[in-house]
Amino acid sequence: MTTFRIRHRTRYSYDRRVELGLHRLMIRPRDSHDMRILESSLIVTPAADVRWAFDTFGNSVAYLTFHQPTELLLIDSELTVRRYGVDEPLERIARHADTYPFAYDLDDSIDLAPLLQSQFGADRPAVERWIADVMPARPAECLEVLNQLGDAIHRSYDYGRREERGTQSPGETIALARGTCRDFALLFMEAARLLGFAARFVTGYLYDSSSDGSSSSALTGGGSTHAWADIFIPGVGWTEFDPTNRIIADRNLLRVATTRTPSQALPVSGTYEGAASSRMSVEVGVRRLD
Numbered sequence: 001m002t003t004f005r006i007r008h009r010t011r012y013s014y015d016r017r018v019e020l021g022l023h024r025l026m027i028r029p030r031d032s033h034d035m036r037i038l039e040s041s042l043i044v045t046p047a048a049d050v051r052w053a054f055d056t057f058g059n060s061v062a063y064l065t066f067h068q069p070t071e072l073l074l075i076d077s078e079l080t081v082r083r084y085g086v087d088e089p090l091e092r093i094a095r096h097a098d099t100y101p102f103a104y105d106l107d108d109s110i111d112l113a114p115l116l117q118s119q120f121g122a123d124r125p126a127v128e129r130w131i132a133d134v135m136p137a138r139p140a141e142c143l144e145v146l147n148q149l150g151d152a153i154h155r156s157y158d159y160g161r162r163e164e165r166g167t168q169s170p171g172e173t174i175a176l177a178r179g180t181c182r183d184f185a186l187l188f189m190e191a192a193r194l195l196g197f198a199a200r201f202v203t204g205y206l207y208d209s210s211s212d213g214s215s216s217s218a219l220t221g222g223g224s225t226h227a228w229a230d231i232f233i234p235g236v237g238w239t240e241f242d243p244t245n246r247i248i249a250d251r252n253l254l255r256v257a258t259t260r261t262p263s264q265a266l267p268v269s270g271t272y273e274g275a276a277s278s279r280m281s282v283e284v285g286v287r288r289l290d
Helices: 089-096 108-114 121-134 142-154 170-176 181-194
Strands: 002-028 035-045 048-054 060-066 070-083 198-206 228-234 237-242 253-260 267-272 276-289
Touching: 002 198, 002 253, 035 048, 048 267, 070 181, 089 121, 108 228, 121 142, 121 181, 121 237, 121 276, 142 181, 142 237, 170 181, 181 198, 181 228, 181 237, 181 253, 198 276, 228 253, 237 253
Parallel strands: none
Antiparallel strands: 002 060, 002 070, 002 267, 002 276, 035 070, 048 060, 198 228, 198 253, 228 237
């Protein structure tokens, strides 16, 4: 097990006073067998009423209601989490995973149906051509199929951080050969779905051991929120795949929420009233404590 301290600070500044509407935060993980919250704090300026609820997927969501105009919105979240994982996870996955091709059992097929459907019908031909190019022969093992998809994205596409909201479609990422972690996660998901796997989008944080000097190999996506994919592998269950860094089932991936699409997983969203322009800055720090 490993303990991490996470600080996520989001700042919105406005050039004149505004009335803040309802804001929605998705920044708190859900306790589970592989991750426990030891401490948590949330400080919001200006003061707000905070209401917690579970969304459709069971993620923890905070709703903020404000009562005074402001020129500044500051959301400061701190978490101490303990992450549990197994040593040599690839060996465990390979030992229990089904062969490919496969078929989910009836109950799983019903429950996973929304996560099996492609979300970009117009991009389907481009994604199918891309799969054929990177995988001309399908491996006989589920893990190897998914491993080849992640390797192809990691090897062939350039990473470029983009501050604007939104995610490129899979076809756009293929055409540009460039994207962010959320673009790569979405392409991976769509390709996996076309190959028969259920897939979901994951938002969270990434611990980069090079940030504290314990490793010389830097990961991509540290210092900000991070995104990857979960794939439901028969015989194994939900398994993490980060094509940006080509890592699988890694305890340094700190999950906050899982959704069907990237647009459902925004860490902070909300509205304001007033003729003002705004600027946003985000600071994320992930530190290992043990």
